[in-house]
Amino acid sequence: MPQQPGPRTLxxxxxxxxxxxxxxxxxxxxALVLGLAISSLSQILAYIAIALFAALGLDPVVxxxxxxxxxxxxxxxxxxxxxxxxxxxxxxxxxxxxxxxENAFLHDLPARVGDFRRSDVYDWLTQAFGSGVDSAxxxxxxxxxxxxxxxxxxxxxxxxxxxxxxxxxxxxVVLVLSLYFLASLPAMKTAFTRLMPARTRATAxxxxxxxxxxxxxxxxxxxxxxxFNAVIVFLLFLILRLPFPVLMAVVAxxxxxxxxxxxxxxxxxxTAVGLFGxxxxxxxxxxxxxxxxxxxxxxLTPRVMSRAVAVPGALVVxxxxxxxxxxxxxxxxxxxxxxxxxLLIVKQLVIPRQDAKV
Numbered sequence: 001m002p003q004q005p006g007p008r009t010l011x012x013x014x015x016x017x018x019x020x021x022x023x024x025x026x027x028x029x030x031a032l033v034l035g036l037a038i039s040s041l042s043q044i045l046a047y048i049a050i051a052l053f054a055a056l057g058l059d060p061v062v063x064x065x066x067x068x069x070x071x072x073x074x075x076x077x078x079x080x081x082x083x084x085x086x087x088x089x090x091x092x093x094x095x096x097x098x099x100x101x102e103n104a105f106l107h108d109l110p111a112r113v114g115d116f117r118r119s120d121v122y123d124w125l126t127q128a129f130g131s132g133v134d135s136a137x138x139x140x141x142x143x144x145x146x147x148x149x150x151x152x153x154x155x156x157x158x159x160x161x162x163x164x165x166x167x168x169x170x171x172x173v174v175l176v177l178s179l180y181f182l183a184s185l186p187a188m189k190t191a192f193t194r195l196m197p198a199r200t201r202a203t204a205x206x207x208x209x210x211x212x213x214x215x216x217x218x219x220x221x222x223x224x225x226x227x228f229n230a231v232i233v234f235l236l237f238l239i240l241r242l243p244f245p246v247l248m249a250v251v252a253x254x255x256x257x258x259x260x261x262x263x264x265x266x267x268x269x270x271t272a273v274g275l276f277g278x279x280x281x282x283x284x285x286x287x288x289x290x291x292x293x294x295x296x297x298x299x300l301t302p303r304v305m306s307r308a309v310a311v312p313g314a315l316v317v318x319x320x321x322x323x324x325x326x327x328x329x330x331x332x333x334x335x336x337x338x339x340x341x342x343l344l345i346v347k348q349l350v351i352p353r354q355d356a357k358v
Contacts, residue, residue: 046331047170051177053334056212057219058083058182076182094250115276185212203349211344215337221304222257228300229256229263232292233270236285242277259336263293315339 058079065075181188189208196204230253237245248270255269256262267289274282323335 043170047173048177049334051174052181053215053219053337054174054178055181055185056215056337057223058178058216059185059212060216060220062182072186073183076179079182080179094246207345207348210348211341214340214344218337218340221301222259224304225296225300226253226256226262228296229253229266229292232289233266236288240274240277240281240285242274242281242285244273248273263296267293315343 061079062072062075065078066072070078189205189212192208193201193205230249233252234245234249236242237248242248251269252266255266258265267286270289271282271286274285319335319339323331323338325331
């Protein structure tokens with residue numbers, strides 16, 4: 001029978017300070033090396049997490065194809081082929097229009113800034129905030145119209161090229177990993193379940209399936225809602241004759257992928273861009289888009305997210321802030337599915353166990 005640690009054993013260890021200090025030092029060094037390794041691998045771990053979430057988001061589509069009698073491998077091929085076609089079509093339609101509108105924006109910016117300085121809105125801002133408005137406007141105009149200052153703002157042309165190359169390589173890595181994860185997702189679920197004790201495998205299998213379905217439904221729903229946002233913004237900018245409708249639709253799609261706060265951020269951004277078309281158009285855009293935000297919150301979101309786990313608004317904001325702080329925009333995107341998974345585990349496991357206690 002092994003000897004249980006007691007006061008004498010503890011005193012014997014403390015009476016040999018060299019061994020105790022050596023053990024503590026090794027433990028501290030091991031923890032430091034582990035922390036440095038995790039820090040060095042943070043980018044790779046982020047790629048793995050994003051690819052896994054992407055696979056979970058595409059898994060419901062593959063599952064529907066499987067239910068029609070199609071093999072999973074062919075379902076994956078169809079899904080990725082469709083994604084490639086949509087991506088190529090979007091790039092072909094959006095990139096040229098976006099670049100031309102961006103060039104037009106930079107070319108017309110001095111004239112638009114001059115018109116804005118002669119408007120009543122500028123007079124009101126100057127009276128409310130003083131000369132800081134004029135200096136901020138001049139600085140922003142200089143940064144946007146001077147390529148050298150834009151390069152300095154981005155850390156130089158070399159740094160900008162490295163950033164673009166890193167982003168492209170990261171996209172390729174995530175795409176390849178998501179393909180492998182999607183192909184092996186059933187095997188991964190089975191392997192994770194087998195790590196649990198035999199008596200809890202049935203419960204664990206059900207929980208894994210529910211979490212995977214909830215994450216997939218949530219991510220798919222966010223893409224659908226962001227697409228609706230982009231369409232509404234494009235139509236509003238066309239109807240109100242505001243500048244750069246394609247560019248702002250692309251921005252709206254990217255920004256509104258961030259849950260809850262994304263629509264609010266774009267509401268402010270779109271209204272600010274609308275001021276270049278005139279104060280009346282900006283006010284109309286702000287009012288109509290605010291109405292759409294209410295329709296999205298109370299009509300579209302409940303229907304699109306009907307299969308996802310409901311997350312309280314406060315936890316959505318906290319999760320987005322924590323994820324954004326740790327991993328930027330991508331962290332904000334994956335934070336809410338993680339929060340939903342934790343809530344599901346608490347509801348399915350923790351609360352029933354607590355209710356069973358007398």
